[in-house]
Amino acid sequence: xxxxxxxxxxxxxxxxxxxxxxxxxxxxxxxxxxxxxxxxxxxxxxxxxxxxxxxxxxxxxxxxxxxxxxxxxxxxxxxxxxxxxxxxxxxxxxxxxxxxxxxxxxxxxxxxxxxxxxxxxxxxxxxxxxxxxxxxxxxxxxxxxxxxxxxxxxxxxxxxxxxxxxxxxxxxxxxxxxxxxxxxxxxxxxxxxxxxxxxxxxxxxxxxxxxxxxxxxxxxxxxxxxxxxxxxxxxxxxxxxxxxxxxxxxxxxxxxxxxxxxxxxxxxxxxxxxxxxxxxxxxxxxxxxxxxxxxxxxxxxxxxxxxxxxxxxxxxxxxxxxxxxxxxxxxxxxxxxxxxxxxxxxxxxxxxxxxxxxxxxxxxxxxxxxxxxxxxxxxxxxxxxxxxxxxxxxxxxxxxx
Amino acid sequence: xxxxxxxxxxxxxxxxxxxxxxxxxxxxxxxxxxxxxxxxxxxxxxxxxxxxxxxxxxxxxxxxxxxxxxxxxxxxxxxxxxxxxxxxxxxxxxxxxxxxxxxxxxxxxxxxxxxxxxxxxxxxxxxxxxxxxxxxxxxxxxxxxxxxxxxxxxxxxxxxxxxxxxxxxxxxxxxxxxxxxxxxxxxxxxxxxxxxxxxxxxxxxxxxxxxxxxxxxxxxxxxxxxxxxxxxxxxxxxxxxxxxxxxxxxxxxxxxxxxxxxxxxxxxxxxxxxxxxxxxxxxxxxxxxxxxxxxxxxxxxxxxxxxxxxxxxxxxxxxxxxxxxxxxxxxxxxxxxxxxxxxxxxxxxxxxxxxxxxxxxxxxxxxxxxxxxxxxxxxxxxxxxxxxxxxxxxxxxxxxx
DNA sequence: CGGAGTTCGTAAGGTTGACTTACAAACATG
DNA sequence: CATGTTTGTAAGTCAACCTTACGAACTCCG
Numbered sequence: 098x099x100x101x102x103x104x105x106x107x108x109x110x111x112x113x114x115x116x117x118x119x120x121x122x123x124x125x126x127x128x129x130x131x132x133x134x135x136x137x138x139x140x141x142x143x144x145x146x147x148x149x150x151x152x153x154x155x156x157x158x159x160x161x162x163x164x165x166x167x168x169x170x171x172x173x174x175x176x177x178x179x180x181x182x183x184x185x186x187x188x189x190x191x192x193x194x195x196x197x198x199x200x201x202x203x204x205x206x207x208x209x210x211x212x213x214x215x216x217x218x219x220x221x222x223x224x225x226x227x228x229x230x231x232x233x234x235x236x237x238x239x240x241x242x243x244x245x246x247x248x249x250x251x252x253x254x255x256x257x258x259x260x261x262x263x264x265x266x267x268x269x270x271x272x273x274x275x276x277x278x279x280x281x282x283x284x285x286x287x288x289x290x291x292x293x294x295x296x297x298x299x300x301x302x303x304x305x306x307x308x309x310x311x312x313x314x315x316x317x318x319x320x321x322x323x324x325x326x327x328x329x330x331x332x333x334x335x336x337x338x339x340x341x342x343x344x345x346x347x348x349x350x351x352x353x354x355x356x357x358x359x360x361x362x363x364x365x366x367x368x369x370x371x372x373x374x375x376x377x378x379x380x381x382x383x384x385x386x387x388x389x390x391x392x393x394x395x396x397x398x399x400x401x402x403x404x405x406x407x408x409x410x411x412x413x414x415x416x417x418x419x420x421x422x423x424x425x426x427x428x429x430x431x432x433x434x435x436x437x438x439x440x441x442x443x444x445x446x447x448x449x450x451x452x453x454x455x456x457x458x459x460x461x462x463x464x465x466x467x468x469x470x471x472x473x474x475x476x477x478x479x480x481x482x483x484x485x486x487x488x489x490x491x492x493x494x495x496x497x498x
Numbered sequence: 499x500x501x502x503x504x505x506x507x508x509x510x511x512x513x514x515x516x517x518x519x520x521x522x523x524x525x526x527x528x529x530x531x532x533x534x535x536x537x538x539x540x541x542x543x544x545x546x547x548x549x550x551x552x553x554x555x556x557x558x559x560x561x562x563x564x565x566x567x568x569x570x571x572x573x574x575x576x577x578x579x580x581x582x583x584x585x586x587x588x589x590x591x592x593x594x595x596x597x598x599x600x601x602x603x604x605x606x607x608x609x610x611x612x613x614x615x616x617x618x619x620x621x622x623x624x625x626x627x628x629x630x631x632x633x634x635x636x637x638x639x640x641x642x643x644x645x646x647x648x649x650x651x652x653x654x655x656x657x658x659x660x661x662x663x664x665x666x667x668x669x670x671x672x673x674x675x676x677x678x679x680x681x682x683x684x685x686x687x688x689x690x691x692x693x694x695x696x697x698x699x700x701x702x703x704x705x706x707x708x709x710x711x712x713x714x715x716x717x718x719x720x721x722x723x724x725x726x727x728x729x730x731x732x733x734x735x736x737x738x739x740x741x742x743x744x745x746x747x748x749x750x751x752x753x754x755x756x757x758x759x760x761x762x763x764x765x766x767x768x769x770x771x772x773x774x775x776x777x778x779x780x781x782x783x784x785x786x787x788x789x790x791x792x793x794x795x796x797x798x799x800x801x802x803x804x805x806x807x808x809x810x811x812x813x814x815x816x817x818x819x820x821x822x823x824x825x826x827x828x829x830x831x832x833x834x835x836x837x838x839x840x841x842x843x844x845x846x847x848x849x850x851x852x853x854x855x856x857x858x859x860x861x862x863x864x865x866x867x868x869x870x871x872x873x874x875x876x877x878x879x880x881x882x883x884x885x886x887x888x889x890x891x892x893x894x895x896x897x898x899x
Numbered sequence: 900c901g902g903a904g905t906t907c908g909t910a911a912g913g914t915t916g917a918c919t920t921a922c923a924a925a926c927a928t929g
Numbered sequence: 930c931a932t933g934t935t936t937g938t939a940a941g942t943c944a945a946c947c948t949t950a951c952g953a954a955c956t957c958c959g
Binding site (some may be wrong): 540541544547572576577580601602604683 | 914915916917918919921924925926927928
């Protein structure tokens, strides 16, 4: 068949296919992603999506009129009005009066998230000394705090302590509870089962369902570093692909790629603490290997090393930063990360260590050319996991992050 | 407010929210992913999705009746019948007679992908000596091949060579052309602009739109390693998260995470060739650094090294494999990868090198515990990019991969 | 100061798409 | 041969978004 022949035939078939081009699955190969459709989609799913879209728009832009939202989302004013009506009835959106300033036309009625309609509970299990909790509003502002010392409890005792903290948070709340979010150390599956958390002596603990039964509200449980990076994403106005490294008793990370949290095939994504760094041995690790990243970077190890040789403080921190950079460089290169965030004790991380990591990653990747690799401390301090836990709930219940 | 009070109020609100629970955005926090809704969804998008779902079902399961598809997808028989009717009219599905074997009830009419309705063109620009192309059917079977020697051409000459190859493929096709897919070396943005491909002397070349104009049909352009991993995903029945390392003149990789291709913030995901390995120097690289992975692993470098010391062949390959393992270990740990695939000259990769990589990754990660890390050669040989290019077209045009 | 133009929000009716219900066709079984 | 099962289609319902149209409320300008 001639070239022209093939083309004509194709054009004819296109015509025969009628509207199919316009109907093409949106995003089938958008932004380099291939979607493999796996579940049916019904019209009501579209409704849910558009509901979340309206909420999301108000979350990020805030103080918008129905017409503004319509323009921003591409939905018609009529549809937005309908969705907003539904959301107002649920208390998730409130009218906040008319827009001031003089413009032609009927004045716009401004809308905002109904901050007081619900409260969210967040729990952070990642600290070695205490379980910490908070009551937050729908915008992620912390309203109340609670804390229960851990005192070395593990296993069922630790679980009882979580229950205790959850109960206290429920009693501290003054509005209907949208849900409870928990950031836990260890490996957590999508159903909120803590597959393993050695520090707490947990294995295959169905924490989500246990807590859901206890508080009678939706519960989301995820890894603490994953919660942290969600917080950074939502509140730290960080865009695009990024990785958050959380240094504490151990070392873990959360990865946000293309706006999606990476969970990993065995739900262990971000578990970089036991990756071996360098080929020159290193301290023995609790996992049995030598030279794991944790042996270089975990806070207790660093503190012990500095205690032994106070004069070497800067050198110790620089070496720790360099080791972190060596582990991160292949990851930054492979994932084309534009932003690395550190979370943990600022006294250890902020300064020499961060600088050494930044330099090492730059030296060992192409980042020196693209030049825009950012490595910085989190802006959310110690509340990062708490606020991330709240984000998970808001995201799960309202489809908004 | 008391605990009980908060709970009751929440329950009341839940009741007031009516069907909202059932309406919740599906997958808002499913599988550890947070969706940030960004575009509106209309009922016709659902239609497109369900169309693709039916096609996908026939792709993977093949030879099914309408009722089978309905059961598999969760859609009703009526809806499936309607969608199938549309797809038959377009030639994308054909009836292949009745199911044999005796069962109660009306015999089922079997359906299958209309393999002959369209043909797909694939082009592989990753080989250093020639551009290769093929005509494929909708199932990814290669029907015709074409090849144009490259003879060192770069820049506009190389582009003209691509045009030449594309024209030849069009003339070789005997059916309407669904589209043309291209796997190119270098960094390619989602719109098919080759941002940089040093080997071909291309920078900011809008290859997709140029080719679309030339062949008058949809064109998809992506990085060669990304095309390769899509092929492996579609034809190599590889599930879940995986990474494909492509060794040739350079070293690149493609990453498939949670079923999605990773593109990276600057569309440079998988560019691990210029990550530095180890802290002991290494050969100088074209990029200006020393000890880049490419200097250890690129085929020309390996061949030259073996030529210089034929007796050291095994040691050279083992060291190359070890270096690759050192780079991959942090990536495997961070992404919780379960499968690593090598693509390139089997004489170099398959055997000692792969074994050394496998061992090194195991030694340096937690993989020894989970134990199910697979590292293997691709099963698709030299056609991997060609077939991946076809997958991109089928995915983009039909929403099926 | 009043008409024209603009913008906002809502009402009414149309279109799309999947669902439920119902039914004819074609087969196996007792 | 009657009964039960499975397939595929026809008819009508429901959900959700769209287009069109309109009143309300404001600015601008002659």
